[in-house]
Amino acid sequence: MSQGPSLKRTHYCGELRLADAGNTAQLNGWVRRRRDHGGVIFIDLRDRTGITQIVFDPQIDENAHTLADSVRSEYVLNVSGTVREREPGDYLFTANNTFQSELSGNNGLSAEFKTLFTDLDTKYTLSNNIEINVRETDKHWLLTDVDNNRTYDILVDADGLSIYQGTVNPELPTGEIEVAIDTLNILNTAKTPPFPVEDEIEVAEDIRMKYRFIDLRRPEMQKTLEMRHKAALAARNYMSEQGFLEIETPILMNSTPEGARDVLVPSRYYPGKFYALPQSPQQFKQILMMSGVDRYFQIARCFRDEDTRADRQLEFTQIDIEMSFAEVNDVLEVTEGLMKKIFKDAGGIPVETPFLRLPYHESMARFGNDKPDTRFGMELTDLSDVMADCDFQVFSRALASGGQVKGIAVPGGEAFSRKDIDDLTEFVATYRAKGLAWVKITSEGFSSGIVKFFKPEQLETAQERMGAQPGDIMFFVADKPKVVADALGNLRLHLGHKLNLIDESLYNFLWIVDYPLFEWNEEENRFEPHHHLFTGATQETLHFLDTDPSKVQSQHYDLVCNGSEICSGSVRIHQWEIQQKIFNILNITPEDIKNRFGYFTDALEYGTPPHAGIAPGLDRIVMLMRNEENIREVIAFPKSQQGLCPLTHAPSTVTEEQLDELSIRVDAAE
RNA sequence: GGACUCGUGGCGCAGUUGGUUUAGCGCGCCUGCCUGUCACGCAGGAGGUCGCGGGUUCAAGUCCCGUCGGGUCCGCCA
Numbered sequence: 132m133s134q135g136p137s138l139k140r141t142h143y144c145g146e147l148r149l150a151d152a153g154n155t156a157q158l159n160g161w162v163r164r165r166r167d168h169g170g171v172i173f174i175d176l177r178d179r180t181g182i183t184q185i186v187f188d189p190q191i192d193e194n195a196h197t198l199a200d201s202v203r204s205e206y207v208l209n210v211s212g213t214v215r216e217r218e219p220g221d222y223l224f225t226a227n228n229t230f231q232s233e234l235s236g237n238n239g240l241s242a243e244f245k246t247l248f249t250d251l252d253t254k255y256t257l258s259n260n261i262e263i264n265v266r267e268t269d270k271h272w273l274l275t276d277v278d279n280n281r282t283y284d285i286l287v288d289a290d291g292l293s294i295y296q297g298t299v300n301p302e303l304p305t306g307e308i309e310v311a312i313d314t315l316n317i318l319n320t321a322k323t324p325p326f327p328v329e330d331e332i333e334v335a336e337d338i339r340m341k342y343r344f345i346d347l348r349r350p351e352m353q354k355t356l357e358m359r360h361k362a363a364l365a366a367r368n369y370m371s372e373q374g375f376l377e378i379e380t381p382i383l384m385n386s387t388p389e390g391a392r393d394v395l396v397p398s399r400y401y402p403g404k405f406y407a408l409p410q411s412p413q414q415f416k417q418i419l420m421m422s423g424v425d426r427y428f429q430i431a432r433c434f435r436d437e438d439t440r441a442d443r444q445l446e447f448t449q450i451d452i453e454m455s456f457a458e459v460n461d462v463l464e465v466t467e468g469l470m471k472k473i474f475k476d477a478g479g480i481p482v483e484t485p486f487l488r489l490p491y492h493e494s495m496a497r498f499g500n501d502k503p504d505t506r507f508g509m510e511l512t513d514l515s516d517v518m519a520d521c522d523f524q525v526f527s528r529a530l531a532s533g534g535q536v537k538g539i540a541v542p543g544g545e546a547f548s549r550k551d552i553d554d555l556t557e558f559v560a561t562y563r564a565k566g567l568a569w570v571k572i573t574s575e576g577f578s579s580g581i582v583k584f585f586k587p588e589q590l591e592t593a594q595e596r597m598g599a600q601p602g603d604i605m606f607f608v609a610d611k612p613k614v615v616a617d618a619l620g621n622l623r624l625h626l627g628h629k630l631n632l633i634d635e636s637l638y639n640f641l642w643i644v645d646y647p648l649f650e651w652n653e654e655e656n657r658f659e660p661h662h663h664l665f666t667g668a669t670q671e672t673l674h675f676l677d678t679d680p681s682k683v684q685s686q687h688y689d690l691v692c693n694g695s696e697i698c699s700g701s702v703r704i705h706q707w708e709i710q711q712k713i714f715n716i717l718n719i720t721p722e723d724i725k726n727r728f729g730y731f732t733d734a735l736e737y738g739t740p741p742h743a744g745i746a747p748g749l750d751r752i753v754m755l756m757r758n759e760e761n762i763r764e765v766i767a768f769p770k771s772q773q774g775l776c777p778l779t780h781a782p783s784t785v786t787e788e789q790l791d792e793l794s795i796r797v798d799a800a801e
Numbered sequence: 802g803g804a805c806u807c808g809u810g811g812c813g814c815a816g817u818u819g820g821u822u823u824a825g826c827g828c829g830c831c832u833g834c835c836u837g838u839c840a841c842g843c844a845g846g847a848g849g850u851c852g853c854g855g856g857u858u859c860a861a862g863u864c865c866c867g868u869c870g871g872g873u874c875c876g877c878c879a
Contacts, residue, residue, distance in 0.1 A: 170836030184839070204829090220837060280839095300839055323830060325811055333813055337871045390879040410879085437878040438802095561804085561875060650879095663879045772872065 136209050136316040145181020147214055149307045156310055157211040158183060159318075161348065162204055163328060172199045173309075176208060177328070179353050184300070184309040185210055192313040199312075205321035205328065205345075212312035219284035219295035224251050228291040234263055234272045248283075248294075255281075275301045336763070340777035343768060355765055359753045361477035363430055366450045366749075369472040373465060375426040375452065380415035382408060382432070387727060389664060392436035394445070402794035408434035411746060414731055416453040417665065417703055420742035421734045428452045430749065439772050442695065442751065442762050446770075452700070453744035459686055459702055462743045463642060466690060466698060469747065470640065478756035480638060486690070490645040499620020501646075504694025505639045507632040511537050511619050512597045514607070523584035525566060529609035536609040537616075539623055540597035543630070544604025545571045545578075558625060559608060564618035568607040572599055624694065635758065640692045648672075648685035649716065658716055662687040664728075665710070666701040667743075676712045690747070697752055700745025707735045 141157045160176040160183075172187040187199040191212070202208070230244045240261060248255040258278035266273050266284075274283040274297070282297025300306030326334040328348045339346040346352060367377065386393045386407035393407035409415075411433045419427045431451040439445065450469070454461065467484040474480040494501050497510045518526045518536040526536050541547075547555075547569075556567040570579040570590060577590050599605050608618045627633050648668050649658040658680055660666060667686045668676065675682040686702035704710045710732065714724055724732060753765040763769035770776055790797065 164839080166838050166841055168836055168838065168841075169834065171838080172836095173838050173841085175839070182839095186837085188836075190836090218837085296837090298837055298839090302839080306839090323811070327812085327829080335807090335812090335871070338812075340871090387879095391877085413879095435878060438876085440878085441873070443878070563875090660879055666879090771870090773870085775870090777871090 136314075136318075138209060138318075140209075143180040144176050144178040144183045145304060147183055147305050147308050147310070149216060151214045152216045152308055154214050155211060156214050157209070158185070158310065159209050160207075161321075161328070162202055162206045162208060164204065165199075165202055167200070172196065174199065174202065174208075176210065177348070179357075181305060181350075182303055183305045184303070185212065185312050186309050187312050187315070191311050195312050195315040198315050198317065202315075202317065203321065203323070205324050206317055207319040207321070209316040209318050210310070210312045211314045212310045214308050214310050217298040217300075217307060217309055219286065220298045221296045223255070223283070223294045223296055225290045226292040226294060228287065230292055231269075231287065234274075234285060234292075235265065235269075273297060273299060273307075275299070277301060337771070337777060340763075340769070340771070343778050347767065355753065355757050355759075356767060358477050358756060359749070359765060362473050362749060362753055362756070363450075365473045365476035366428075366430065366469060366747075369469050370428040370450075370452070373426070373468070375428040375454070376424060377429055378419060378424065378427050379429060380409070380412040380419075380431070384409055384415075387414075389660075390435075394434040394436045397793040397795055399792055410435050411449060412451050413663065413665070414728075416451055416744060417742065418731070418734055420453055420455045420703075421737065421739045423455075425455045427454075431746075439770070439774070441760060442754070444750070444762055444766065444769060445774050447762070448749040449746040450749055451744075451746050453742060455740040455742045457702075457741070457743045459644075459688060459743065462700060462702075462745050463688065466700075466745050466747065470690070470752075473752060474638065474756065477753075480756060482638060482640065487641040488644050489641050491643055491647070492645070494643050495616055499616035499618075499623065501643050501689060502691045502694055502696045503641070504624060504627065504633070505641060506634055506637045506693060507627045509539050509541065509623050509627060509632065511539055511616075511623065512593075513537050514593050514596065517589050517592045517596075518585075518609075521585050521589055523568070523581055525568065526607070526609045529611075534610050535612050535615045536607060537619055538593060538597055538605050538607040539619055539626075540594075540599035541604050541606065541626055541630070542600070542632075543602055544606075545573060545602045547571075547604055555606070555622065555625075559618040559622055562617040562621055563614045564608050564610060566608075567618075567622075568609070570605045570607075572601050572603050572605065574601050638692055638755065640690065643689040643691055644687075646685045646687045646689075647681065648683040648687075648713075649680050651681060657718055660713075660717065661685060662699070662701055664713065664717070665703045667704045667709070673709070676709070676716065680716050686743070688745070690745075692755055695751055695755065696748075697755070698745050698747040700743065702741070702743035705735070705739040705741050707732065710735060 137157070138159060139157070140159045141155070144158055144160045147156060158176055160178040163175040163177040163182060166173040170189065174185050174187070175182045176185050187196040189196045224247065226244065226247050230241070233240050233244055240257070245257045248257050257276050260277040262275040262277060264273045264275070270287050272285040274285055276282070280302055282299040282301055284295040284297050286293050286295065324345050325338060325342055326332055326345070328345060330349055330351045332349070347356065370377070383396060383406035386395065386405060387410070391410050393410065396406040396408065398404045398406060409431070412429060412431050416427055429451045431449050432446055433449050434446050436445065452465070454465070463485070467486055471482045471484055474482045489503070491501055494503050496513065497503070499511050514536045515530055519530055521527060530536060552567070552569055559567050568581055570577050570582060572594060582590070593605060597605060606619070606622065608615050610618070646661050648661060648666060650661045652659050662685060669684045669686055672682060672684040688700055689696050690698035704713065750762050750765055754762060757765060759765055768776065768778060775781070
């Protein structure tokens with residue numbers, strides 16, 4: 132057996148403190164940076180927990196110092212030595228010891244004393260954020276200028292107070308100590324990394340992804356990984372405490388044509404047949420309820436083969452939950468507790484429960500979508516009634532053909548230039564709005580090219596309803612309700628960000644409830660489920676299934692936080708007769724049912740308990756807690772927008788033999 | 802399926818309406834010096850067929866077409 136160095140460390144790099152001074156320590160880590168002063172070499176040694184400054188001095192160990200000369204960034208080191216307090220640095224000046232009382236008192240430093248620093252050199256001008264620590268009573272103080280990241284050692288001697296430049300680094304939790312190294316083992320060398328391993332780097336994402344193993348060494352990324360772990364752990368503990376069992380469901384399952392595209396896996400035994408990866412464990416979790424499990428959860432990977440977005444990946448993770456003998460309130464209560472637990476344990480973020488509940492229609496009316504960001508105002512205001520008889524044809528025509536006129540008032544928008552407004556018009560055009568009407572409210576009154584088309588009362592009423600003030604601008608969109616909602620809802624968000632109206636420290640949770648069960652598909656002239664096929668209706672609106680399906684209200688609920696949908700769920704249908712009615716309305720034939728959901732509908736007839744569930748999205752929860760705009764930041768190894776893995780280059784071609792075994796012939800276009 | 806946008810040494814960028822430059826700058830890297838730095842400092846140095854292919858032109862990093870890759874969005878995502 133080879134006699135290599137012992138890799139057993141005594142501490143992690145983020146752990147040592149002043150109290151450890153005098154002890155020996157052994158550390159493992161990566162070289163973050165080397166500062167060679169000829170005689171003495173400093174290295175910042177980094178691991179998952181933080182950074183420790185290690186010192187190589189020929190007077191401590193000549194061999195170690197010589198060896199340290201060859202060390203470069205990201206080399207892997209094993210070192211041991213003595214932990215020591217960082218000593219005072221260069222002498223700066225001596226002050227009268229009448230100032231000594233200021234150092235021990237609680238009243239801070241006098242202007243007179245502070246001036247001594249500035250007089251010496253303006254670079255030593257102290258900020259107002261000063262901390263004083265007693266190192267030795269009546270003898271030695273450490274003065275930290277927090278804002279300027281500078282420290283000073285103050286010692287009492289015969290002449291008075293001698294002020295020395297401090298060598299403590301106030302930016303590091305380990306900054307009061309360093310480890311004087313007597314033994315250095317270079318465990319591995321490293322090529323110069325393509326980008327430095329530190330936070331706040333400006334590197335293109337594809338470079339980071341290609342070298343993800345280096346990217347993940349960065350403290351911010353380590354923090355995200357840890358937070359994600361803690362969130363999953365908190366979820367497991369909480370769900371278990373609440374009596375839920377974690378049960379795995381198959382990854383290889385049946386394809387269901389409803390919903391998103393499936394990710395397919397060919398079967399070798401059955402040529403021409405495919406497994407599908409789960410879009411969610413929906414059917415299995417309901418079957419578990421039928422199986423008497425009563426309460427189930429799973430941290431489940433889900434796959435949806437649809438185009439990605441900043442907050443969507445091909446594969447993502449849900450905390451999948453289902454419970455028997457449960458109604459809406461039971462699920463919401465459990466979920467509120469879960470959110471409270473995750474945000475507290477993983478993010479240190481206090482969350483107040485219960486959450487506000489907002490009916491779907493109200494959310495659409497006020498915010499233009501069903502995932503409102505309620506951290507700021509600028510809500511949508513309906514002006515259809517006011518504008519019905521105006522002379523502005525864009526409005527009157529839209530209204531005459533069953534459309535709407537709605538508006539938002541933008542604080543301070545009077546300052547918008549022609550160009551600003553053109554840009555915003557272009558912005559709403561993305562959402563099919565044909566134009567963006569505007570009226571500025573100046574101190575002289577309304578100002579816009581279209582003012583002449585309105586009776587003064589009409590604009591006054593608009594202003595009053597929107598709560599617009601002089602100095603604001605009112606934007607209007609007239610179109611079909613969906614276009615108006617999309618355009619103004621997104622304009623509201625866009626301006627909210629652009630004008631810094633959003634308090635980033637807030638976490639505004641709210642439930643969206645009272646969804647319609649069906650949505651009418653104009654193009655295909657048929658109903659579609661708003662949520663999914665197995666969503667139950669409310670008792671009060673159940674009878675509309677027979678008369679007017681558009682009026683049926685579902686028992687579906689979404690949890691929204693800061694404009695992001697983080698959970699979605701519903702009370703399920705547990706009675707075959709009602710499920711059958713839903714299938715009828717959706718024009719799914721008995722053969723279809725038998726082929727696609729036969730096993731499921733069979734099970735429904737063997738004593739299915741009432742049940743309900745929900746699925747919080749883990750990725751988005753971590754995004755919220757980490758304040759990340761991009762889902763790739765919270766996934767260790769994400770895929771690119773085109774679905775490629777930048778590290779492994781999946782998906783890849785396979786051999787002819789593999790294809791033959793699967794009876795697959797590839798017909799690659801072009 | 803579509804729109805927009807980016808691609809220039811290892812990284813981040815500049816490079817005007819095509820021509821005065823031998824394609825610049827900062828960081829990093831390499832060598833030497835330096836015993837208190839922590840974005841160490843000082844001196845010197847290396848490193849680029851401008852994503853790829855084709856075209857226009859006397860002349861292309863710059864214009865045109867195509868293509869590949871990254872990103873944002875629309876459609877899509879029950």
